[in-house]
Amino acid sequence: MKNTISIIATIALLLLSSCHQEGAYQESLEMQNESTPTTVEVRSTNDQSKTSAQKPSYNHLKIIKTADAKFKVKNLDSCTSKAQELIHKWNGYVADMRYTQNDYQLENRMVFKVPAANFDQLLNDFTQLADFVDYKNITSQDITANYVDLTTRLETKKEVKEKYDKILRSKAKTVEEVLKTEEKLRVLQEEIEAAEGRLKMMQNQVSLSTIEIEFYETVAYKKEPESYVITFKDQAINSVGYGWGFIKGAALLLLTLWPLFFIIPSVYFGIKWLRRK
Incomplete structure (x- = not known):
C-alpha cells in the first residue's frame, strides 16, 4: 500500500514539473514574439538613417538648365495668355516672343527666363497646356x-x-x-x-x-479663287466713285482757268468800245 502511494505521489510531481516547464516555455516564446517586431523596427530606422546620410547633395554644383519644346494647342491666343500668367506665377519673365502665320497654322515662339528652383514646375505647367507634344528636350550643362x-x-x-x-x-x-x-x-x-x-x-x-517653346495651332486651308468676278453692286459703287472723281476734276480745271474768265471779257468789251469811237 505504501509503495502504491509513493508511486502515485511521484507521478503527480512529474506531471506538475512538466506543466511548469511547458508554461515557462510558452512565456519565453511569447516574449520572443513580442520583442521581434521591435528589433526589426530599430533596424529599419537605422537603414533609413544610413540611406538618408548617403544621399548625395548637388547644391554645390553650378548647372545651367535649358529646355526646348514644341506644343500643339487648340487656341493659340488663349494659350499665350495662360503662358504669360504662368511665367509671372513662377517669378519669371518673357525674354522673347515671335508670332507668325501661314496657310496651315499659327505659330508663337516664346523664350522664358525662370529661377532654376522653379524650372521643373513651370515646364510641367506648360506641358499641361499642350493638346499634343511634338517634342520636349531638357539639357543640363555642368560648369x-x-x-x-x-x-x-x-x-x-x-x-x-x-x-x-x-x-x-x-x-x-x-x-x-x-x-x-x-x-x-x-x-x-x-x-x-x-x-x-x-x-x-x-x-x-x-x-x-x-525655356524655349513653340506653340502652334493648325487652321483649315482656304484655297484662293483662280479668278475674281466683280458683282453689279461693286460695279455700281465703282461707277459712283468714278463720277464723283470726274466732277472734282472738272471743278479743279475751272478753278485753274479762272484768269481766262477775266481776260476774255475784258478784251471783248475793250474791242467793242474802240469800234464805237
Whole structure:
C-alpha cells in the first residue's frame, strides 16, 4: 500500500514539473514574439538613417538648365495668355516672343527666363497646356569646374594686386618704378574686372534657366479663287466713285482757268468800245 502511494505521489510531481516547464516555455516564446517586431523596427530606422546620410547633395554644383519644346494647342491666343500668367506665377519673365502665320497654322515662339528652383514646375505647367507634344528636350550643362577655376584665378589676382599695392606704397621710390608698378596694377585691375564680370554672367545663367517653346495651332486651308468676278453692286459703287472723281476734276480745271474768265471779257468789251469811237 505504501509503495502504491509513493508511486502515485511521484507521478503527480512529474506531471506538475512538466506543466511548469511547458508554461515557462510558452512565456519565453511569447516574449520572443513580442520583442521581434521591435528589433526589426530599430533596424529599419537605422537603414533609413544610413540611406538618408548617403544621399548625395548637388547644391554645390553650378548647372545651367535649358529646355526646348514644341506644343500643339487648340487656341493659340488663349494659350499665350495662360503662358504669360504662368511665367509671372513662377517669378519669371518673357525674354522673347515671335508670332507668325501661314496657310496651315499659327505659330508663337516664346523664350522664358525662370529661377532654376522653379524650372521643373513651370515646364510641367506648360506641358499641361499642350493638346499634343511634338517634342520636349531638357539639357543640363555642368560648369562647376570652370566656375571654381575662374574663382581661384580671381582670388590669386587679387592677392597679387595687394602685393603690388604694398610695393607702390613702400618700395617704389623713383618715377620709373612708380609708373611700372601702376601699369601692372592697371592690367591686374582690368583682368580682375573681366573675371568678376564672367563670374556674374555664369551665376546669372545658373540662377535663371531658359525655356524655349513653340506653340502652334493648325487652321483649315482656304484655297484662293483662280479668278475674281466683280458683282453689279461693286460695279455700281465703282461707277459712283468714278463720277464723283470726274466732277472734282472738272471743278479743279475751272478753278485753274479762272484768269481766262477775266481776260476774255475784258478784251471783248475793250474791242467793242474802240469800234464805237
